[in-house]
Amino acid sequence: MEDYLGRAASPLSEELWKRLDEAVVETAKEILTARKFLPLYGPLGPGVQVAPTDSPVREERTENGFTFSPRRPFVEVPQLSEDLWLLWRDLEAAEREGQPADLSSARIAAQALCRREDHMVFYGVKSLGVDGLLTVPGVGKLKRGDWGTGEGAFIDIVAGVSALQQRGRMSRHTLVVSPDLFVQLHHIQQGTGLMEIERVHQLLEGRIFQATVLQPGTALLLCAQPQYMDLLVGQDIRTAYTEQVELNHHLRILETALPRIKYPDAVVVYQPE
Template identity: 25%
Template structure:
């Protein structure tokens, strides 16, 4: 039976599909920073449409016709479908043993798709009823200094806030590309700032393509939940003599269960 991805209908050999999947997986592993500290619930498959919040939205008593009732509050999953085109000749070349196929369109689509998930987690997506980490109204903020040598001090201040809220470690520091690579470019010294941060938090420092500055979070379970229906997959759309249209897809939603478990690291602008 053909699945919703319709991969069996594509003019693509098993070897070429394996290369497409492998390249997509490698990029996703480097880009999806939030999955390192959130609880990932799933994947549950295409059949999952919403997450039960356990809450009830009560109706106006004047409209209940003497029988009170309410609607169960659910958080619907959004579905991503981002198309891209690959040359048929490049896919065929993989089956002939080509080790450097031109799959740039695939790579760009996967990077764009992973940025979308990261952006939803950190900055939210109101149209999908997703509140991001940096949309939490009561979140606290620590100033991120210009000098990357001072980043460990900012992270320590954020950890102090989390500990004062009785939120256990390990903690995780995530930075946007600019501050992350400023840290990476620091010359070797007895106590490089990256090592100090990782020793303090108890976890590897992460870089997110969607973040501008940074955040420090409690990585203990139960604070943040990413619910996945269909995890990132490559599907087939159509083809002609020269081109094959594929797409990358996922269904997911995200919610913050413990607002106090995130501290923003922000540059004063």
């Protein structure tokens, strides 16, 4: 069923493939941020190449016996990948010494792939026509004050929640920030003994995430419900065998995925003053 991955015909043992899969999955769970709050749609299978990116409310028309959806946008589902090498001498030495093979190269490749996915979710891929949470036209925008002192962060986030509610996006709200703003949220509120992040944490019922792919000073508040946005997954993250060159093994970690922001007004982006 997965012959396209080239694993069955590869010279690598089943045990090594098992350990490779474990290393990649462990790394993905540690690194991926967007999948912690975005609903997943799929996996739909590796053969899915295009997907609609419009809102669930759409028009259908029948003319001359043909029914169609005018102006409905479709986007190609991109393939994301990262290559790695396993050196044959390393594998032979590990087997001879009865030790597990060092899979650091697989973990590094998986880390790069996961960052690529997160970057696509937040910033899109302009050359492919893929919009991200920060770049899709129609997102709400609010001025961001000083989040390092006083109640600036709490006041801004309350304003963001209010703005989303006014647009009818009244379900659970999620805050995603760059690492520098995440640190700033840990200042002590004068006279309360509480950190600012504790108040925000309570307001959002714990839905606060920091994303290392975000540029410094970046923050966004969103209503991450499947009717508003999701991450479409065709082929979930897997490792394929590509070739053997000079006895060394060339592998590729890959996936197919597409962020779909069906209602851009379910996102509020904070802009520094």
